[in-house]
Amino acid sequence: MFKKILSLCLAILMVAGLCVGLSSCNSSKDSFKIGVILLHDESSTYDKNFINGINDAQKALGLKDSQVIIKKGIPEGNECYEAAAELVAEGCKIVFADSFGHEDYMIKAAKEFKDVQFCHATGTKAHTEGLDNYHNAFASIYEGRYLAGIAAGLKLKAMMEADSTIVPKIGYVGAFTYAEVISGYTSFYLGVKEIVPNVTMDVQFTGSWYDENEERNAALALINGGCVLISQHADSMGAPSVCEDKNVPNVSYNGSTLSSCPNTFIVSSRIDWAPYFEYICNQVINGKKIDTDWTGTIETASVRLTDVNDKAAAANTQATIDQYKAELIAGTRHVFDTNNFTVDGQKLTSYKADVDTDANYEGDTEVIKDGYFHESEYRSAPYFDLAIDGITRINVAF
Amino acid sequence: MSSYNVIKHEVSKEPLIHITKNSAMPFWKSFLIRAAAVAIAFLLCSILSYLMIGANPLEFLKTFWDGNFGINAAASKIVIWKLAKDTAVLLCIALAITPAFRMKFWNIGAEGQVLIGALAAVAVVYYSGDKFPDWLLFLFMLLAAVAAGIVWAVIPAIFKAIWNSNETLFTLMMNYAATYFVAFCLVKWTPDGSSTLGELKRGHLPSIGHPYLLLILTVLLITGLLFVYLYYSKQGYEISVVGESQRTAKYIGINVKKVIIRTMTLSGALCGLTGFMIVAALDHSVTTTTVGGRGFTAIIVSWMAKFNPLVMIGVAFLIVFLNQGANRLATNFRVGKAFPDLVVGVIIFFVIGCEFFIRYKVHIRRKAPAAASVSGNVAEGISESGEGSGGGGGDGSGVVEASGEARSDEAVNETVNDTEKEGNAK
Numbered sequence: 079m080f081k082k083i084l085s086l087c088l089a090i091l092m093v094a095g096l097c098v099g100l101s102s103c104n105s106s107k108d109s110f111k112i113g114v115i116l117l118h119d120e121s122s123t124y125d126k127n128f129i130n131g132i133n134d135a136q137k138a139l140g141l142k143d144s145q146v147i148i149k150k151g152i153p154e155g156n157e158c159y160e161a162a163a164e165l166v167a168e169g170c171k172i173v174f175a176d177s178f179g180h181e182d183y184m185i186k187a188a189k190e191f192k193d194v195q196f197c198h199a200t201g202t203k204a205h206t207e208g209l210d211n212y213h214n215a216f217a218s219i220y221e222g223r224y225l226a227g228i229a230a231g232l233k234l235k236a237m238m239e240a241d242s243t244i245v246p247k248i249g250y251v252g253a254f255t256y257a258e259v260i261s262g263y264t265s266f267y268l269g270v271k272e273i274v275p276n277v278t279m280d281v282q283f284t285g286s287w288y289d290e291n292e293e294r295n296a297a298l299a300l301i302n303g304g305c306v307l308i309s310q311h312a313d314s315m316g317a318p319s320v321c322e323d324k325n326v327p328n329v330s331y332n333g334s335t336l337s338s339c340p341n342t343f344i345v346s347s348r349i350d351w352a353p354y355f356e357y358i359c360n361q362v363i364n365g366k367k368i369d370t371d372w373t374g375t376i377e378t379a380s381v382r383l384t385d386v387n388d389k390a391a392a393a394n395t396q397a398t399i400d401q402y403k404a405e406l407i408a409g410t411r412h413v414f415d416t417n418n419f420t421v422d423g424q425k426l427t428s429y430k431a432d433v434d435t436d437a438n439y440e441g442d443t444e445v446i447k448d449g450y451f452h453e454s455e456y457r458s459a460p461y462f463d464l465a466i467d468g469i470t471r472i473n474v475a476f
Numbered sequence: 477m478s479s480y481n482v483i484k485h486e487v488s489k490e491p492l493i494h495i496t497k498n499s500a501m502p503f504w505k506s507f508l509i510r511a512a513a514v515a516i517a518f519l520l521c522s523i524l525s526y527l528m529i530g531a532n533p534l535e536f537l538k539t540f541w542d543g544n545f546g547i548n549a550a551a552s553k554i555v556i557w558k559l560a561k562d563t564a565v566l567l568c569i570a571l572a573i574t575p576a577f578r579m580k581f582w583n584i585g586a587e588g589q590v591l592i593g594a595l596a597a598v599a600v601v602y603y604s605g606d607k608f609p610d611w612l613l614f615l616f617m618l619l620a621a622v623a624a625g626i627v628w629a630v631i632p633a634i635f636k637a638i639w640n641s642n643e644t645l646f647t648l649m650m651n652y653a654a655t656y657f658v659a660f661c662l663v664k665w666t667p668d669g670s671s672t673l674g675e676l677k678r679g680h681l682p683s684i685g686h687p688y689l690l691l692i693l694t695v696l697l698i699t700g701l702l703f704v705y706l707y708y709s710k711q712g713y714e715i716s717v718v719g720e721s722q723r724t725a726k727y728i729g730i731n732v733k734k735v736i737i738r739t740m741t742l743s744g745a746l747c748g749l750t751g752f753m754i755v756a757a758l759d760h761s762v763t764t765t766t767v768g769g770r771g772f773t774a775i776i777v778s779w780m781a782k783f784n785p786l787v788m789i790g791v792a793f794l795i796v797f798l799n800q801g802a803n804r805l806a807t808n809f810r811v812g813k814a815f816p817d818l819v820v821g822v823i824i825f826f827v828i829g830c831e832f833f834i835r836y837k838v839h840i841r842r843k844a845p846a847a848a849s850v851s852g853n854v855a856e857g858i859s860e861s862g863e864g865s866g867g868g869g870g871d872g873s874g875v876v877e878a879s880g881e882a883r884s885d886e887a888v889n890e891t892v893n894d895t896e897k898e899g900n901a902k
Contacts, residue, residue, distance in 0.1 A: 119812040143810070150806045151813045153768055154672065155759035160558055167550035179763060182675035256669035285659060285671070432668060439667040463669075 110363055111145045112355075113165030115158060117177035119150040122288055123332040124313040128176045128199070131351025138352065139359055154179025162187035166194050171362050174355070175199070188212040195368055197358050199351070200258065202435045202459045204370045215354050216458035217374035220265035221406050222347030222381040224413045226329045227269020228402050229345045229386060229395045230307055233327050234274050236392035237306060246277040249300030251310035251317045253287045255474050257432075261453060261460035262311045265413050266329070267469055270307075272402075272418075280305055282472045290314035299472075301326055318343065327390055334384045344391045345399075346384045353380045371458040377407050414451035419466040426451075431461040490841050498837045506834045513830030517823040525819070529809045536805075543804030544797055559793075559800060561688040564695040565754065566770055567792040570777035571695075571702050571785055572746030575739045576629075577775075578706065578783045580719040581636065585647025587771025588654035589628045589744050591762075593751025595658050596624035598762040601679040601755075602665060613679055618752050625748020626741050628654060633740030637733035651771070658764050673761050681756040691757045698746070703785040715739055747771075780828060798823055 114132050118125045129148070136146045147168060152161045158180045162173045166187070174197045175184050181201040188196040188209050197213045198204070204214035230248065238244050248270060252259040267279045282300055284292040293316025297308055301324050309329040310317035315338060321328035322339040330339075330346035353374055361368045374380020386395045405411035416426050430441030433456045445452050445461070453462050465471070522533035531539065544559055546552030569586050576583040597617040604613060632646035662671045684690050706712040718725045718735045725732050751767075759766060777795060781787035802816035809815075 119806065119814075121812060121814070148807055148810065151803070153765055154763055155761065155766060160554065164546070164551055164554045164558075167554055168547055178670060179672040179674070182761070186675070254669050254671050256671070259669075285663070435668075 108142070108145065109169065110141070110359070111147065111168065111170045112141075112172040112174065112359060113162070113168070113170035114146065114148045115152045115161050115165070115173065115175040115180060116148065116150045117152060117154065117180070118288070122313050123315075124287065125150070125176060127332050127348055128351055132174075132355050134350075134352035135355030135359065138356055141359070152180070154183070156183065158183035159186050162196070163191070166191045171195065172197060172358055174358070185209065185212055195358065195362055197354075197368065199354075200459055202457055205457050206434050206436070210367075213358075213368045213370055213372065214458050215372040215374070216454060216460065217349040217354075217380040218376065218454050219347065219349050219381055220261050220413050220453055220460065220462070221376050222349075222383060223262050223266040223331075224269040224406070225383055225399050225403055226309070226345050226347045227266040228272060228399055229269075229391055230266070230309065230327070230329045231270040231273025231277070232392040232395050232398060233344055233390070234270060234277065234307055237327075238274070244306055245304060246274050246306075247304050248277060248279045248307040248309070249297070249303070249305030250279055250281045251293055251296040251300065251308065251312055252281050252283045253312045254285065255283060255471070257463040258460045259283075259311050260464070261462035262331075263309075264419075264462060264464070264466055264469065266309055267466075268413060268418055271468065277468070279469045280472050281469060283474065284312055286312070288313040290316040293317045294320050297321060298324075303472075330384075336384070336387055340387070340389065342390055343387045345386050345395070348382055348384070349374065350380050350382045353378050373454045373458040376403060412450035414453055414462060416446060416449055416451065419468075421464050421466055423467065426464075429464065431456075431463065433457050433461050492841055494839050494841075496837045496839065498835060501834060509830050509833055510827065513826045514823065517826035520826075521819045521822055524822070525805065525809075525815070529805070529811050529815060531805070531809055535808075539804045539808045540801030542808065543801040555800070557686060557688050559796060560692055561758075562796040562800070563789075563793045564688075564692045565750065565758075566774060566777060566796055567788055568695045568698060568750045568753070569747065569767075569770055569774035570781070570788050570792055571698055572743050572750060573774055574702065574743075574778045574783050574785065574788070575706065575715055576743045577778050578719050579715045579736065579739050581633070581736060581740065582644045583629065583632070583647050583740065583743055584644055584772065584775060585628065585632065585650045586743075586747050586774055587767050587769070588647070588651035589625045589747030590751045590754070590767045590771055591651075591658060591764075592628045592654045593621035593625040593748030594755045594759075594762045594766050595654070595661060595751070596620040596748070597679070597752045597755040598673070598676065599661070601676045602673075606678070610678075614681065614756065617679055617756060618749070621752035621755070622745045622748040625746070625751060626744040629740045629744025629747065630737060633737045637736045655764050658762060658766075662763070672763070675760045679756055680760055681753075687757070691753050694753065698749075699785050699789060702746075706783075706785065711735075711738070776824065794827070795820075795824070 112132075114128070116125045116128060120126045120129060132146060132148065136143075147165060147170060149161045149165070152158050152175075154177055158175060162175070162184060165173050172195045173184070173187065175181075176199050178200045181198055181203055184196050184198050184201070185203065185207055188194075188211050192211060195211050195213065197215060199215050201214040204212050234246055234248065238246060248267075250263045250266065252263055263279070263281055267277070270277050270279070280300055280303060282296040284296050286292060289312070293310065293312050293314050295316075297310070297317035297320040300308060301320070305326075307327045307329070308317055308321050309331070311331055313332065315335065318328050318330055318335040318339050320326075321342045326342060327344055328335070328339060328342045329344050332346070332348050334343070334346050336343045354372060357372070358368050360366075383399065386399070402411065406413070420426075426446055428444060429446050429451065431443055431445045432439060432441050433443040433445070443456050445456065451462060451464075454460055518537070519533075522531075522536040525531040525536045526533065544555060546555045569590055572589070573583050573586045597620060600617045600620045601613065604616065608616065628650050629647075632641070632643050632650060635641040635646060636643045659671070662673055663669075665673055681690055706715065714725070714730050714735050717728070717730060718732055722732050725735070754766060755762060773795060777788055777791045781791045798820045799816075802819040803813070805811065805816050805819065806813055
């Protein structure tokens with residue numbers, strides 16, 4: 079009896095092995111594969127945004143599921159290198175990783191596997207590392223946040239018109255005092271300021287990219303501190319859900335929170351990664367080089383706004399957004415125009431930003447030219463880290 | 477887990493189902509029960525995966541295979557090493573908490589102790605720059621990590637030994653303290669505000685044949701040493717006695733406070749060592765998630781192996797194997813991490829659950845009188861077994877036979893069994 083079971087099991091195993099063997103035979107024409115390394119899974123809005131991006135790109139390019147290998151929940155450590163190496167072994171021509179802390183381990187893999195392209199979102203080291211097969215990418219999300227700020231400004235203006243006692247103070251929940259966050263909340267604030275010139279903003283940091291509880295508490299503290307409109311740059315539903323509970327208008331990030339917050343969600347900006355995924359796949363399939371630093375823009379549809387929620391937003395919001403958007407695309411308007419903000423009461427004429435990642439953490443590149451701060455031009459990841467007037471950072475411990 | 481007294485009853489009032497402790501089951505029989513549990517669990521999971529993610533059972537099994545042995549030769553080389561390395565790391569943490577567990581000191585602070593060890597090792601590299609040659613740097617990293625692990629473990633131990641504070645809550649709190657301490661240091665070390673330290677340039681342990689080999693061999697060595705320490709040394713015996721009954725330990729002249737603190741020092745040192753290895757051999761960096769819950773998973777490993785270091789090799793392997801296989805489901809079927817975690821949970825539940833049938837005999841009487849009732853003497857948890865024993869047929873005697881409590885220190889067990897309840901009552 080035992081022998082029979084054993085031989086049956088062996089037979090099944092052999093058949094399974096055969097299936098595996100056959101299924102891995104591809105015709106060379108379709109041999110292109112891309113591997114995607116994600117820090118979390120769909121439960122994080124940040125990673126979900128990448129998953130949506132790669133799914134859209136896969137559809138647009140007509141790739142099969144087996145040509146797009148997605149690895150979820152890869153921590154920012156040696157596991158990232160391991161995952162990259164495994165993806166290379168499985169035949170991927172491109173390996174992509176989505177989290178800032180993956181960078182060093184991607185570079186390690188890029189140095190080892192010279193004939194595979196390594197693309198990393200949000201990273202900062204490609205332009206100084208000097209590797210042919212290692213690339214960074216980001217998008218000019220500050221433009222999206224600026225437009226979302228315009229929508230918030232219109233709402234704020236409408237609220238002030240309806241109730242003259244309202245003080246124009248808004249709140250922002252940020253993750254870290256990191257350039258990506260600073261650039262984000264500053265552009266959002268400048269958008270609001272465009273509509274409501276006397277607006278001020280409080281920023282509360284959580285010290286984590288994903289901490290629902292902390293984000294809730296931060297949003298609550300801001301609301302209790304007199305903020306009448308909230309936006310956030312962190313990945314959980316913490317801040318939006320508090321806004322819905324307290325009936326405070328909210329501008330979201332990385333995806334619509336409309337379904338959970340039907341009464342308070344105004345609009346959301348996000349980076350659409352599909353154009354980048356399509357770009358890198360096409361470059362590799364056609365044997366062309368990938369840019370060392372790639373910055374998607376509104377024009378390439380890498381920066382997107384969701385539909386405006388008419389229930390929460392002010393009248394005419396969509397039309398106003400479209401008008402500002404056209405100006406940004408035409409280059410007649412710049413988000414970080416030095417006429418629109420001051421630092422310690424002074425207009426800026428020169429500023430050296432820390433563009434090169436090195437041990438010094440010092441400014442190394444002049445970024446103010448032609449009357450505006452050139453964000454995401456000298457590398458794809460944001461480097462705007464100025465503390466402009468009108469924004470109060472409640473806690474800077476992070 | 478105590479009091480499994482044999483149910484005493486009059487023949488006429490015999491309950492429908494009753495359970496007795498089983499003392500001896502041949503190894504092959506207990507092995508078969510475990511294998512059957514795993515097989516049933518896999519069967520159930522393949523049904524679940526068919527219903528939930530649309531994977532047919534063959535695909536389900538193939539995915540497990542892919543995850544652990546790779547889809548091709550090049551990939552297998554990587555994932556098999558990963559399997560061995562992850563097993564070694566999990567095993568090492570499980571080994572670290574085991575001495576304390578054998579003492580019934582419920583140290584659930586391995587997560588924090590390993591993390592703080594890793595942080596200490598990173599701090600040495602961060603602050604020393606190029607001052608030291610490699611060998612000296614490794615030495616300092618190791619010492620710092622071990623010292624940090626010891627500090628994190630001994631603080632709760634001292635409180636336990638002197639004031640009898642609750643070690644479970646205390647060590648749990650120390651985990652949070654470690655996590656926030658790491659977050660604090662990362663903010664301090666990264667002026668750009670990213671809180672991402674990145675890979676350190678120095679302090680990389682050399683590769684002997686394969687980058688993971690040194691780590692794996694070290695853990696195997698520790699496994700052997702700990703086994704000898706726990707089973708064949710005087711200190712190991714003292715740990716067992718303190719674990720069974722502190723009063724007995726006092727009676728035979730063991731300094732209980734000393735044993736508690738000494739054992740937690742060992743636990744902390746091993747945790748620190750694990751932290752050192754994670755930094756020096758693998759990550760070369762630290763984040764708040766460097767340990768990634770393995771400090772808690774190690775508790776399951778240690779328990780499932782009944783605190784036997786040699787058995788832990790197998791259990792750690794099983795858990796890593798399950799995780800690696802299940803994680804592949806997320807890749808192959810484009811689902812989130814929740815489903816793989818569910819699969820692992822179901823399988824582990826079955827593996828742990830089947831121990832019941834190994835430890836206890838289930839007796840089912842053929843004809844149930846209306847007034848049957850289960851004796852109140854039965855240990856907690858046994859009531860759950862009712863359904864499980866249904867298929868056992870009706871021969872009236874032992875349906876499932878089982879081996880003893882599987883602790884190898886039976887002698888201690890018997891010596892102190894009588895005083896156990898009294899000694900542990902607080």
